[in-house]
Amino acid sequence: MRSANMSETVLYNYWRSSAAYRVRIALALCGIDYRDVDVNLLEGAHKGESYKMLNPQGLVPTIELDGMLFTQSVAIIEYLAEVHPDKGLMPADALDRQRVRALSHAIAMDIHPVCNLGVTQHITKTFGVDKDVVRDWFHHFIGQGLHAYEGMLQQQSDSKFSFGDTPTMADCCLMPQLYNARRWEVDLSACERILAIEENCNAHPAFQAAHPDKFAPER
Structure with missing residues (x-):
């Protein structure tokens, strides 16, 4: 290709x-x-x-x-x-780009660094914690971070995606984090805007093509 x-x-x-x-x-x-x-x-x-x-x-x-x-x-x-x-990954207007960066960084720089594989492996090995402790860790940081993201969305006009009615970099960051939230059964019931965006992303061909299930190793 x-x-x-x-x-x-x-x-x-x-x-x-x-x-x-x-x-x-x-x-x-x-x-x-x-x-x-x-x-x-x-x-x-x-x-x-x-x-x-x-x-x-x-x-x-x-x-x-x-x-x-x-x-x-x-x-x-x-x-x-x-x-x-x-x-359309980034808006044309500088102020709009700042908003998309802020949403993207809220996930990529605040939630993800404390919930990635390297951190999980380190705390498990160093402190001898079990899966329940790791699950609590993820529930805390992913749940707290996504609820903050929901609050950021509430500060702007309603839209189909995180910023506007077409996907941006913010949605590229949001959907993988939601995938992890689902894996770890994080409660997102209060995140109405996020859940609506998730539904719109799931219906979009680009998000479907990139989904982990498309790349999972054969069992």
Whole structure:
């Protein structure tokens, strides 16, 4: 598969990675085909020397795009927004872009860092905690963060998506976090705006194409 400039786009991906999921959504919204390379986090593939030659942080995703290597999901999405301004990942107005960034960062920089696989593995190994403690940890941080996101949505006009009536980077960040919330059975019953946005995203072909079920390993 080829991107628009005929250089192959390669996504180093893990199916349940929130960060990789964000980029898959953005690529689908931009209509960019790519070759998927699995980096199995549970098997420690991200810690190998060959992968760290691509991404010194040992994180996913990494993407080969337009003949360059890119890391960090939000930075990748902002790059896509700049080179594909017609796709709507970021609004045209500077104040609107600030709002989309604030919503995106509320998830990518506040919720996700304390709820990712590396943190879970560290607290389990260091403190010997069981699954119930990890579940309580996720319920606290994911629940608190998404309720705050709901409050941010309440400060703006009603819309089909997180900002406006077409998907933006904020929705690319929101949906993977909702996937995790569902996995850990976080109570979202009070998050009416989020639940409505989730329904709209689930009906959108780009979000369907990027869903983890499409990338899950065969059992």
